[in-house]
C-alpha cells in the first residue's frame with residue numbers, strides 16, 4: 001500500500017514523499033518524491049507567484065501505476081495552499097512521451113528553452129535542452 005506522507009516544509013523548499021508500507025503498516029521505503037522550489041535551480045531570481053517542480057521521480061518498479069499523477073496533483077494543492085498562482089516544470093526536450101503526459105495534465109509549452117548544463121567534471125555526449133512548461137493553479 002502506498003500513501004503520501006506529510007510534506008516537509010522549510011522557508012524555501014517543500015519535498016513530498018510516497019512511502020511503501022510493510023505488513024505492519026510501517027514506512028518501509030521511499031518509492032516516489034517531488035520537490036517544490038520557489039525559484040529555478042535554487043540560483044536564479046524568483047518569478048512572482050510561481051513555483052517550480054523539480055527532483056520528481058517514481059522508482060522504476062512502481063511507475064505506470066498512477067503514483068506520479070498522485071504526487072503531482074498533491075504538489076499542486078500544496079502550491080495553492082502556499083499562495084502560488086502558477087507552476088512550472090523543466091522537461092528534457094528529447095522525451096516526447098513525458099512532454100505529452102504533462103500536456104495531458106494541463107501543462108502548456110511556453111516556447112521557452114533552457115540548456116542543460118553538465119554537472120562539474122562531467123561532459124555531455126550530446127547537447128540537450130529543457131522545454132519550460134507551465135500550468136495555472138487557479
Ligand SMILES: CC(C)(COP(=O)(O)OP(=O)(O)OC[C@H]1O[C@@H](n2cnc3c(N)ncnc32)[C@H](O)[C@@H]1OP(=O)(O)O)[C@@H](O)C(=O)NCCC(=O)NCCS
Nearest residue numbers: 056057058063064065066067068069070090091097098101
Ligand atoms: C515521469 C514519472 C515521474 C511518471 O511517474 P508514473 O508513476 O510512472 O506516472 P503515472 O503512473 O501517474 O502516469 C504514467 C504515464 O506517464 C507517461 N510517461 C511518463 N514517463 C514516461 C516514459 N518514460 N515513457 C512513456 N510514457 C511515460 C505515460 O503517459 C504513462 O502512461 P502509461 O503508464 O499508461 O503508459 C516517472 O516515469 C519517472 O520517475 N520517470 C523518471 C524520472 C523523470 O523522468 N522525472 C520527471 C522529470 S520532468
